[in-house]
Amino acid sequence: MIQTPSPALDPTADVAHLTARLIDLESVSGGERGIADAIEQVLRPLTHLEVVRDGDCVMARTNLGRAERVILAGHIDTVPLPTAGGSRGTVPSTWDGDVLYGRGATDMKGGVAVQLALAATLTEPTRDITFVFYDHEEVEASLSGLGRVAVSFPDWLVADFAVLLEPTDGTVEGGCNGTARFDVRVAGRASHSARAWMGVNAIHGAAEILVRLRDHEPATVHVDGLDYRESLNAVKITGGTAGNVIPDSAVIEVNYRFAPDKSPEQAEEYVRALLEGFEVERTDAAAGARPGLQHPAAAAFVAAVGAEPKPKYGWTDVARFSALGVPAVNFGPGDALLAHTDDEHVHADAVRACLRALTIWLS
Amino acid sequence: MIQTPSPALDPTADVAHLTARLIDLESVSGGERGIADAIEQVLRPLTHLEVVRDGDCVMARTNLGRAERVILAGHIDTVPLPTAGGSRGTVPSTWDGDVLYGRGATDMKGGVAVQLALAATLTEPTRDITFVFYDHEEVEASLSGLGRVAVSFPDWLVADFAVLLEPTDGTVEGGCNGTARFDVRVAGRASHSARAWMGVNAIHGAAEILVRLRDHEPATVHVDGLDYRESLNAVKITGGTAGNVIPDSAVIEVNYRFAPDKSPEQAEEYVRALLEGFEVERTDAAAGARPGLQHPAAAAFVAAVGAEPKPKYGWTDVARFSALGVPAVNFGPGDALLAHTDDEHVHADAVRACLRALTIWLS
Numbered sequence: 219m220i221q222t223p224s225p226a227l228d229p230t231a232d233v234a235h236l237t238a239r240l241i242d243l244e245s246v247s248g249g250e251r252g253i254a255d256a257i258e259q260v261l262r263p264l265t266h267l268e269v270v271r272d273g274d275c276v277m278a279r280t281n282l283g284r285a286e287r288v289i290l291a292g293h294i295d296t297v298p299l300p301t302a303g304g305s306r307g308t309v310p311s312t313w314d315g316d317v318l319y320g321r322g323a324t325d326m327k328g329g330v331a332v333q334l335a336l337a338a339t340l341t342e343p344t345r346d347i348t349f350v351f352y353d354h355e356e357v358e359a360s361l362s363g364l365g366r367v368a369v370s371f372p373d374w375l376v377a378d379f380a381v382l383l384e385p386t387d388g389t390v391e392g393g394c395n396g397t398a399r400f401d402v403r404v405a406g407r408a409s410h411s412a413r414a415w416m417g418v419n420a421i422h423g424a425a426e427i428l429v430r431l432r433d434h435e436p437a438t439v440h441v442d443g444l445d446y447r448e449s450l451n452a453v454k455i456t457g458g459t460a461g462n463v464i465p466d467s468a469v470i471e472v473n474y475r476f477a478p479d480k481s482p483e484q485a486e487e488y489v490r491a492l493l494e495g496f497e498v499e500r501t502d503a504a505a506g507a508r509p510g511l512q513h514p515a516a517a518a519f520v521a522a523v524g525a526e527p528k529p530k531y532g533w534t535d536v537a538r539f540s541a542l543g544v545p546a547v548n549f550g551p552g553d554a555l556l557a558h559t560d561d562e563h564v565h566a567d568a569v570r571a572c573l574r575a576l577t578i579w580l581s
Numbered sequence: 582m583i584q585t586p587s588p589a590l591d592p593t594a595d596v597a598h599l600t601a602r603l604i605d606l607e608s609v610s611g612g613e614r615g616i617a618d619a620i621e622q623v624l625r626p627l628t629h630l631e632v633v634r635d636g637d638c639v640m641a642r643t644n645l646g647r648a649e650r651v652i653l654a655g656h657i658d659t660v661p662l663p664t665a666g667g668s669r670g671t672v673p674s675t676w677d678g679d680v681l682y683g684r685g686a687t688d689m690k691g692g693v694a695v696q697l698a699l700a701a702t703l704t705e706p707t708r709d710i711t712f713v714f715y716d717h718e719e720v721e722a723s724l725s726g727l728g729r730v731a732v733s734f735p736d737w738l739v740a741d742f743a744v745l746l747e748p749t750d751g752t753v754e755g756g757c758n759g760t761a762r763f764d765v766r767v768a769g770r771a772s773h774s775a776r777a778w779m780g781v782n783a784i785h786g787a788a789e790i791l792v793r794l795r796d797h798e799p800a801t802v803h804v805d806g807l808d809y810r811e812s813l814n815a816v817k818i819t820g821g822t823a824g825n826v827i828p829d830s831a832v833i834e835v836n837y838r839f840a841p842d843k844s845p846e847q848a849e850e851y852v853r854a855l856l857e858g859f860e861v862e863r864t865d866a867a868a869g870a871r872p873g874l875q876h877p878a879a880a881a882f883v884a885a886v887g888a889e890p891k892p893k894y895g896w897t898d899v900a901r902f903s904a905l906g907v908p909a910v911n912f913g914p915g916d917a918l919l920a921h922t923d924d925e926h927v928h929a930d931a932v933r934a935c936l937r938a939l940t941i942w943l944s
Binding site for chain 1: 758760762773774775776777778782784785786787788791792794795799810812813814815816817818819820821822823824825826827828831833834836838865894895896918
């Protein structure tokens with residue numbers, strides 16, 4: 219296979235334009251080679267940085283012996299390109315005035331551009347910095363580049379605090395809710411639907427489950443100063459085999475987004491109690507992360523950024539840092555609600571403001 | 582394509598053994614050519630019968646100028662062979678003592694064998710008889726051979742009374758329930774499941790539908806002396822798109838088996854009233870058939886058979902005869918509950934008893 223040489227990136231250019239260049243390097247999960255090469259090409263010549271590469275994860279760090287070390291991390295992959303014709307959230311990027319459109323504009327080439335600009339320009343930061351540019355975030359957790367380097371280069375993920383540059387619209391979002399999925403099964407007995415009384419209807423048996431989920435009032439839980447709003451929902455349902463057969467099985471997939479005061483085990487207990495009397499199987503779980511804003515490095519960060527921190531509802535890799543013992547927050551340019559949409563975009567000033575805030579904190 | 586010549590059938594052999602020979606002629610819907618050829622081969626030489634063939638439907642009738650004409654009808658196709666290894670309800674047939682196993686043993690090669698035996702032996706029946714051996718009963722109604730000849734040979738389906746030799750375990754089953762299917766749809770609004778409050782959960786919205794169906798008490802309706810037990814059920818449910826998305830749609834398929842005192846339109850009205858407030862679309866309907874047992878020919882038949890008539894719950898082609906103005910009942914060997922099962926079988930004596938009863942009635 220012939221590799222097209224990656225066009226060189228200029229990390230000292232305007233960071234919004236650097237974002238556009240990064241979007242132009244299409245990098246759907248599994249296809250990160252080119253963008254990882256381009257990032258490595260920027261970092262290798264920088265004498266104030268130690269650089270390693272593992273697969274398509276590129277890491278760089280200062281070794282200045284500062285009292286504190288912080289990690290700035292971001293994933294370099296994106297979800298697939300939009301399939302709808304006329305979508306602007308695609309590749310290559312396009313400008314509409316000061317608004318930059320393209321796949322990854324919010325999630326999260328803007329954040330990656332900020333990381334790259336900081337790596338190139340902050341030669342004497344007041345805190346030692348480890349930069350992590352990682353692959354395979356938008357796919358199943360087992361493929362995560364961050365998970366891989368946590369095993370292969372554990373010392374590179376030791377730090378006092380981590381900032382994940384996921385889109386938060388310029389506010390600090392602390393911690394994250396956990397997530398767990400369950401299959402709730404109802405068994406029946408099949409019969410011909412013309413003689414329904416010979417069978418037991420599993421779909422009718424599922425009525426009670428849906429009623430309990432519908433009537434459930436999700437809690438809002440105060441953790442370390444932030445309010446985490448939970449969600450508990452049926453996300454899928456299937457049942458029945460044919461139009462003339464009483465269904466002998468129904469399965470409801472339930473997703474519980476639980477506050478970071480609970481472990482996945484406690485979340486499971488909660489769901490089992492709510493759905494008592496039914497067969498509940500946990501199929502997937504990821505712990506949340508407490509915001510950790512009481513940590514001095516985090517407090518200094520929040521003070522430097524100057525905006526009121528908010529809770530993060532969706533699961534992000536801050537939970538991975540949290541599990542490694544590193545308090546972490548999300549802070550990055552762009553609106554998370556635009557992530558993965560056909561209309562993905564970011565305002566140039568949002569990327570510039572993020573760079574400014576982090577530069578102030580680290581200088 | 583090379584046609585294997587059909588082995589000749591002997592209609593004067595023991596009718597249970599004739600059933601076995603008919604089972605051995607595999608005839609899954611669409612593959613009835615061979616069995617239709619074999620039946621035609623038996624009927625053509627019989628000088629007391631007028632014979633016509635239309636596709637794989639074979640019909641024969643006496644023209645003795647009797648006061649009454651009756652139709653004896655049965656389908657020659659079967660559902661597909663069992664896929665489970667070791668199934669006995671397959672092809673070729675096997676005997677276990679006096680019990681005959683094989684696909685079609687109950688549905689309805691036994692009934693077809695009785696028709697064939699009567700056609701060959703009753704040269705001077707007391708009522709004129711029209712025999713109908715038809716194709717494509719086990720598939721969608723539009724393919725039905727009986728429906729086809731009702732159009733192409735309408736005078737062949739004119740009669741005072743019809744007996745459909747579907748399995749009824751030797752009792753007379755009169756009329757049949759109608760059947761109608763509905764899609765009941767609930768719309769929601771998608772959102773990320775970590776921010777469920779931004780969406781509207783369509784599956785939760787379906788809870789009320791399932792509760793109404795679960796709590797509904799199906800009626801038993803007295804029609805022309807028989808009690809028709811109704812069934813109203815969710816037979817399928819689907820909803821949701823992904824494990825992290827609040828579902829924006831749920832669809833419940835509902836099957837209503839309604840007594841023959843109602844038209845499909847009245848059945849629809851009933852379901853719409855029960856599910857008021859929800860979007861209900863009728864996707865399919867077939868009228869039932871009143872038992873018609875007050876008709877003299879039917880009454881004479883019931884008297885000759887000597888068993889208490891029962892209602893038929895499942896939809897059968899008696900409804901097609903009913904729509905043509907011919908009162909019809911089901912009466913045949915074998916247990917309808919074994920139809921389509923991997924263990925399909927019939928007792929030799931059940932086939933013989935059916936032949937005996939019809940011979941007495943028609944002699």
